[in-house]
Amino acid sequence: MMKDPTSPPADTVGPSSAASSEAPRYRPRDRFWPYVDVPEEPTDEEVAAIDPDLRAELFGADARPFSVTISFPRFDGEGYAKAVELARASPEYLETGAGDRLRHRARYYPRDVVGLKELWGIVGTLHDAEVLIDDRPVPYARQLWLPLFWFLLFR
Numbered sequence: 241m242m243k244d245p246t247s248p249p250a251d252t253v254g255p256s257s258a259a260s261s262e263a264p265r266y267r268p269r270d271r272f273w274p275y276v277d278v279p280e281e282p283t284d285e286e287v288a289a290i291d292p293d294l295r296a297e298l299f300g301a302d303a304r305p306f307s308v309t310i311s312f313p314r315f316d317g318e319g320y321a322k323a324v325e326l327a328r329a330s331p332e333y334l335e336t337g338a339g340d341r342l343r344h345r346a347r348y349y350p351r352d353v354v355g356l357k358e359l360w361g362i363v364g365t366l367h368d369a370e371v372l373i374d375d376r377p378v379p380y381a382r383q384l385w386l387p388l389f390w391f392l393l394f395r
Contacts, residue, residue, distance in 0.1 A: 308356060308389055309347045309372040312363040314340075319362040326359040347375075353392040360386060 296302070312323065327333055327346035334345040348356040363369045364382075371381035378385065 304374075305349050307347050307349050307374055308385065309345055309370075309375060310356065310359055310363060311343050311345045311370040311372060312366055313344075313368045314342050315363075315366055323359060323362040326355060326362070330355060330359070350389075350392050353389055357390065357393065 310327070312327075314320065324344060327344045330346035330348055331352055332345075332347035336343050336345065346359060348359075370377065371386060372378075373381055373385050
């Protein structure tokens with residue numbers, strides 16, 4: 241059986257159509273969202289955590305100098321406290337995650353090569369330690385870039 245194209249749709253027929261045309265009996269509060277105080281601009285920590293390519297597209301290219309970042313997880317051993325102390329003493333330090341996913345990120349510039357060498361002496365044997373060149377993972381960062389950075393110790 242075919243429907244008559246001139247008949248109104250089924251959802252507008254009956255008592256519900258009269259109820260929908262009435263004014264609502266209550267007005268919702270203006271503060272209905274639980275996160276009202278979210279800032280319009282990202283914080284420095286949020287910007288630091290953004291992928292470098294995305295950050296360059298959003299905010300333009302940085303004029304930051306060349307840097308090496310060491311990222312390492314929590315580990316058992318007496319060197320952990322010293323590694324965290326050295327990482328916090330770096331020019332830029334960031335903790336990400338929590339619990340088993342906690343990672344420490346310490347950025348070093350060429351003038352800070354001594355601190356980088358000390359930190360790498362502690363965490364360099366960890367399988368999960370990462371070396372990032374200008375916030376990017378690059379091939380042979382451990383084998384090539386760090387030894388090239390060590391040449392700055394002789395200046």
